[in-house]
Amino acid sequence: MTVLHPLTPHHAAHSLVPSISSFRPAALPSTYSIDSLxxxxxxxxxxxxxxxxAFSIATSVIVxxxxxxxxxxxxxxxxxxxxxxxxxxHFTFWPxxxxxxxxxxxxxxxxxxxxxxxCAWSxxxxxxxxxxxxLDPRSEDYRWxxxxxxxxxxxxxxLDLFFIAFAQNFLLLAAELPQYLLLTRDLASSTHLSALARLKPSHAQVAxxxxxxxxxxxxxxxVVTLVLEMRADNQQQAFQNLKHGALDKQRKGQQLTAKERSAVERGFVAEGLWSWSRHPNFACEQTTWYLLYAFTVLPFLALSTSITSHPLSTLTPSILFGGASSTTKEGLGLLSAHLPRYLTLDTALTALLHPLLTLRSLAPELLRPGALAQYAARAKLAGLVALAEVRADEGTHWNYSIAAPLLMSALFFSSTILTERISGSKYPLYATYRRRVAKFWPVLTPLKGLFLALTxxxxxxVDRRIWGTREGQSAAKTLKRQ
Known part of the structure; x- marks a missing residue:
């Protein structure tokens, strides 16, 4: 395994990989009595x-x-x-x-x-x-x-064995990889007695x-994200209370208000934060895990080294060469020297506005013998250069605990596919709502609106179908303030 920099606890090879690979029967207690454990x-x-x-495995079996x-x-x-x-x-108080x-x-x-x-999150x-x-032991997720x-x-x-029981339990453990990283760093920077505190000579000293x-x-x-998540929860709960109250009145033959009628006809919450994101609570939940991961990166960055000055975030070769290794400089120089001269911003904009005309003008170059192989080689070189930079950044701009929020995002993304399929089958307006509002991230919702306006x-x-007339929009604003 090639290590580009001296190992620190921010590298997977420092603590995580040895820890997982050493989890064998020999590392466990000889007997499973309470005293031995x-x-x-x-x-x-x-x-x-x-x-x-060990606790995660036992919990998975019991579940x-x-x-x-x-x-x-x-x-x-x-x-x-x-x-x-x-x-x-466990990780925080283990020392x-x-x-x-x-x-x-x-x-x-x-x-x-x-x-x-x-603790606040929990x-x-x-x-x-x-x-x-x-939390009722008799309750079960409506999707199962x-x-x-x-x-x-x-x-x-x-499915129950591998995903519901084991995979989710391991995911809940993986969610605490940032804390494990911080623990191993603290052990490495102190005079603790544990084996993790005794660094190998090749490992970089940390403080x-x-x-x-x-x-x-x-x-x-x-904290702000948690407050927004609570607000999304309250808005959803207020809507459900409104809808079920309206359905109860409807069964009794009572007259519904405009707000109640809108809630029953639509069937799902679309006001407040839910008018910016179809799952604002899930968006906030994912954000909290990325913020917890950021505690393993941002506090350890020197002011002179920021992500914005990183080579991959710039466009000019001169800036690229400023922070890259000699090998990377050679690769980037070779890549820059072989880039087609017609790949400029003007040609890129022209290609977007007039794709057929651009394709016709580039046809002689693209059909030249060996052109595709040459472009494939350039793409491979660019990929290798980018991969080298990413590897060089491990332990500084990123670390292995990024797996925690990424796995959480993957879970939320996959679970909402089934959730939205069920919602779409129950509520006719949900398909329209999906076209108008982003799935998670609110910044995409205005772009969706712009696309609809331009097409x-x-x-x-679409807005009238989801939020109704002015009277319905006024009711939506009332619910938003709740």
Missing amino acids: KAWYLNPATDPLHPAI FILGEVTGNVSQVDRLWTTLPLIYSA LVTRQVSHVADLDPRMLLVFALQ ARLTYQSARRGF PLVRKALPKLAFTL RVPLNVADAVLALAF GGRRAR
């Missing part, structure tokens, strides 16, 4: 990731058995509110529990800050889950009965970085 856990030489992995016995596979859903916090507490430090004040303040933020999610009845009905019994059992302005900005952003002036018609 306790002694193993409290041993400073135990890798702190090993007890977390799977409970799901099969009860016929309710939402057992793991009720653990989402607490398991990440348990893992975070104290194993008596490597004597006082809480000796723990890494950044880890304590992240743990405090996660409190919000627990409250929201309890309010919607998800539909999936169970669509799949053969064996296929659903395998504890005090809390700084980056931590304050990230903490503030986390036949459809934006006004």
Whole structure:
């Protein structure tokens, strides 16, 4: 394995890869008695990731058995509110529990800050889950009965085993990779007794970085995101209360107000934050995990080294050469020398506005013998250069704990596919809502509106269908203020 820089705890090869590869029966206690497990856990030489992995495996097995016995596979859903916090507490206080430090004040303040933020995150999610009845042992995610009905019994059992039970539990553990990274860094920068604290001679020495302005900005952003997520929860709850109250009045033959009639006809919330994102709560949830990851990057960046000055974020070869290695400089120079002269901003704009004319003018060059092979070689070179820069940036501009938010985003993206398919089958207007409002990120919603406005002036018609007349829009604003 080629290492471009001396290893630090921000590199996967420093702690994560050795920890996972060493998780074998020999690393576990000889017996599984309470005393043996306790002694193993409290041993400073135990890798702190090993007890977390063992606990995750045991939890997965229990969840799977409970799901099969009860016929309710939402057992793991009720653990989402607490398991990440348990893992975070394990990593945060592990030096104290194993008596490597004597006082809480000796723990890494950044880890304590992240743990405090996660306590707030867990409190919000627990409250929201309890309010919607998800913590009831008898409740089951409304999507699983539909999936169970669509799949053969064996296929659903395998889905329960590999995804619902094991994959989700491992995901909840992976969500705490930023805390594990911060722990290994703190161990490496101190005189702790653990095996992780004793760095190999080839590893770069690290020092504890005090809390700084980056931590304050990230903490503030986390709190703001959490508040927005709570607001989205409240708006959804207010709409559901309004809709179900209106349906109850309708069954009793009572007259509905314009706001109630709009809620019943549409069927889904589309006001407030939900007019900017189809899943603002999920967007905020993903943002919180990216912010937690950022605690492993931004506070450790020197002011003279920022992402905006990184070679990959610039366009001119002279700036590219300024921060690149000699190998990268040679590759970039070769790439720049062989770029076609006609690849300019003017030609790019012309190609967008007149694609057929551009294609006709480039046909002689593209049909030249060996042209495609030459372009393929250039593309390969560009890819290798970019990959080299990304690898060189590991431990500085990114680290392995980026897997935590990326996995969360993948889960939310895949789960909302089924959610929106169900919503689309229940509510005729949902397809129109999808064309108008972005799935997660609000910045895309104005672009969707602009596209509709530029393609036949459809934006006004779509807006009227979703939010109704002026009377309906006024009612929407009223709900937005709730």
